[in-house]
Amino acid sequence: MSLVITGASVLGEKTQDLYVDDAGLLVDEPPLGAEVLDADGLVALPGLVDLHTHLREPGREDAETILTGSRAAAVGGYTAVLAMANTSPATDTAEAALRVLDLGREAGLVDVQPVGAVTKGLAGEELAELGLMARSRAKVRVFSDDGKCVHDARVMRRALEYVKAFGGVVSQHAQDPSLAGPTACCHEGEVSGRLGLPGWPGIAEEVIVARDVMLARHTGSRVHIAHVSTAGSVEVVRWAKGQGIDVTAEVTPHHLLLTTDLLEGYDPTFKVNPPLRPGEDVEALRAALTDGTIDAVATDHAPHARHDKEHAFVDAAFGMIGLETALAVVRTAVPDLAWTDVARVMSSTPARIAGLTDHGSLEVGTPAHVVLVDPSASVTVDRADSVSLSRNNPWHGRSLTSRVVHTVHAGRVTVRDGALTS
Numbered sequence: 001m002s003l004v005i006t007g008a009s010v011l012g013e014k015t016q017d018l019y020v021d022d023a024g025l026l027v028d029e030p031p032l033g034a035e036v037l038d039a040d041g042l043v044a045l046p047g048l049v050d051l052h053t054h055l056r057e058p059g060r061e062d063a064e065t066i067l068t069g070s071r072a073a074a075v076g077g078y079t080a081v082l083a084m085a086n087t088s089p090a091t092d093t094a095e096a097a098l099r100v101l102d103l104g105r106e107a108g109l110v111d112v113q114p115v116g117a118v119t120k121g122l123a124g125e126e127l128a129e130l131g132l133m134a135r136s137r138a139k140v141r142v143f144s145d146d147g148k149c150v151h152d153a154r155v156m157r158r159a160l161e162y163v164k165a166f167g168g169v170v171s172q173h174a175q176d177p178s179l180a181g182p183t184a185c186c187h188e189g190e191v192s193g194r195l196g197l198p199g200w201p202g203i204a205e206e207v208i209v210a211r212d213v214m215l216a217r218h219t220g221s222r223v224h225i226a227h228v229s230t231a232g233s234v235e236v237v238r239w240a241k242g243q244g245i246d247v248t249a250e251v252t253p254h255h256l257l258l259t260t261d262l263l264e265g266y267d268p269t270f271k272v273n274p275p276l277r278p279g280e281d282v283e284a285l286r287a288a289l290t291d292g293t294i295d296a297v298a299t300d301h302a303p304h305a306r307h308d309k310e311h312a313f314v315d316a317a318f319g320m321i322g323l324e325t326a327l328a329v330v331r332t333a334v335p336d337l338a339w340t341d342v343a344r345v346m347s348s349t350p351a352r353i354a355g356l357t358d359h360g361s362l363e364v365g366t367p368a369h370v371v372l373v374d375p376s377a378s379v380t381v382d383r384a385d386s387v388s389l390s391r392n393n394p395w396h397g398r399s400l401t402s403r404v405v406h407t408v409h410a411g412r413v414t415v416r417d418g419a420l421t422s
């Protein structure tokens with residue numbers, strides 16, 4: 001079915017109808033007999049691309065499945081998500097990657113692109129089947145042990161050398177385990193001291209970022225820093241880019257808006273890895289996103305079942321959901337970011353980093369992946385409204401600016417007036 005999207009301001013600039021033919025491609029002539037999607041007063045952006053989503057299938061389908069996570073992604077305006085490898089079992093073989101890809105296709109709401117593990121079982125010791133995953137039909141290009149740091153420098157060096165052969169990238173969860181071990185759960189500082197929570201100091205992230213940009217330089221390979229959370233990491237990335245090192249970085253919506261003091265009530269909803277940081281770090285992250293030092297916003301959507309989250313703070317699982325609210329959080333946290341920049345950090349650059357050539361643009365001839373946003377809406381988040389299976393939603397009760405109204409994936413309307421069409 002062909003489609004005409006009427007009245008939207010494209011990238012927040014001129015108002016222009018968008019035409020989609022019955023193959024789902026953007027075209028420059030209005031197709032005959034097309035369905036009309038009214039987008040009067042809305043902003044049209046290329047469908048969002050998330051570099052960092054936890055979908056929990058296989059292994060923890062009580063927290064999220066590929067289908068429910070795809071639904072949350074579509075509601076959030078996403079048309080592609082990179083599914084992290086820390087499932088159970090991990091995505092560390094070509095077969096496992098293909099299974100994720102195919103379940104994503106079956107769900108049919110967004111493109112689910114598997115991330116491959118860097119090491120077998122995410123154990124940090126032996127490289128996983130990087131080449132087989134890359135050469136498989138899943139064409140894996142992003143590799144990550146996310147949830148765990150590839151902390152052994154020798155293993156990281158080998159991984160960088162290996163992925164270079166097929167234009168891959170290693171997405172590093174930067175956490176030196178000798179400086180921030182498994183119990184570390186609160187930014188190390190005045191608040192952690194007062195609350196008696198094990199500290200997770202910014203330096204534990206920064207030393208790995210510094211080491212890995214040097215390894216990227218040494219190997220001539222490409223490194224991506226997942227969920228950058230400190231001003232010090234921003235400084236290192238800025239320096240490395242200035243040196244011509246092939247490094248990219250992402251920030252999560254929550255690290256752009258939430259701060260350490262939210263932990264005062266010991267509410268495990270706010271327990272996340274890396275931890276929420278003080279206001280100075282948040283300011284530095286916003287500035288770095290605006291000036292391009294940080295390349296992309298990635299959700300780190302990390303759904304958890306109630307029985308894993310509702311514990312004493314130190315025992316609760318790390319993570320918060322975020323696919324459905326990401327765009328509104330970015331608009332709320334960085335309201336001066338132009339729509340063209342929102343498209344850059346949430347769609348075109350993440351698509352480029354992940355090698356997803358079908359995503360990230362509204363050019364004629366490309367698949368019609370489009371999100372239509374009401375820029376002036378203000379929405380109060382209710383965790384009960386979420387289509388994710390999990391309820392660890394840090395935005396509950398908050399008012400956020402802008403709202404995803406419609407999402408179009410490959411020419412098919414997946415979300416209309418904020419609701420899934422199937």
Ligand SMILES: NC(=O)N[C@@H](CC(=O)O)C(=O)O
Binds near residue numbers: 146148173274319
């Ligand atoms: N970001 C999180 O807080 N949680 C992630 C993994 C992780 O990075 O610890 C998860 O998989 O739950």
